[in-house]
Amino acid sequence: MNCYGQSHNIFWGTPAWNDTRILYQHVNASSSFLQVTERDVAFPSAGYFNYRPITAIRAFDQKTNGNGAYATIKSGGINATSVIVRFKSQRGHGINFILEIYVK
Template sequence: MKSRLIFVLAITAYIIPSFAFNNYLWGEISGNDYILAKDKVSKAFFVGLVQTKKYVFKQKDNLNALTITAIKITDKKEKNGATAELLSGGPGSKGATILFQSKRGYGINDVVEIWGR
């Protein structure tokens, strides 16, 4: 019985991450927030290479710029999606820089939504 439980847990630990999406939410979206930007971030795969792409959100008018309250990233790949790292800015600031990195041999296909007020 104990070995069967360990076997089921090992299989589950192997299978679940392969179907996991790399979705992210930094901050909180409330009813008063506006969508400041919605962009698709993509980069084609190349055999044997890790793909990276930097996404920069910058508002044109710094004096009237809105404050970011949330950043939502939706992974459009069913498996082997890219990871995202918030390098600078984000919730509480006026801009943001996000670095996307794929797994080796895979591409990037994400949607970034920037919310603010």
Template sequence: MKSIYILGVLVLVCVSSCVGKDLIVGNSFNTRLLWQQKAEYMGIPFKKRVKEVFFSDPGQQVIRAIIARDVDHTDASATVTAGGVGSTFANLRLKSERGSGLNYIIEIYA
């Protein structure tokens, strides 16, 4: 009975992680949060919204992980366009689906 419960929880975790289009690059285990920002744009009918997010660490710490979570679980996408894991800076591009807005929480770990 206990193994069925654990299997059910694992299936729910897998399904819930596949619903949104989150960006997870690197490994945030045993690291510390260096920077966090909320990126929001309101939707415009028939238009895709694009937002560029730039991060540069003045302390020159190396980035270990980047996580961009889609709060609204839409078909928006997030990509790293420059820098990223192994660098001291990161540029991210967030792009919404047509007609909807963006609502992301971006976390960078060092």
């Protein structure tokens, strides 16, 4: 797990050259005055199946001024076939991330 600079980018695992990026998703949520906003993203989505192990999860914070949200793994993750990533904003700020998931 690595975090970089003022943005709250976080990477779990490392994709190999032959891994497949199976999910590329913008995760957005508006800010609410003095409120913390949360958004969960599940992979695979309800009604879909994934039988390939997850090798890497990358969450890129699009806010670079230090006011971005934070990403955590709620369940599943690396070497599992599913994951739920929770995005949690700072008080009074929204969520603006790009989420990538790679599988074998």
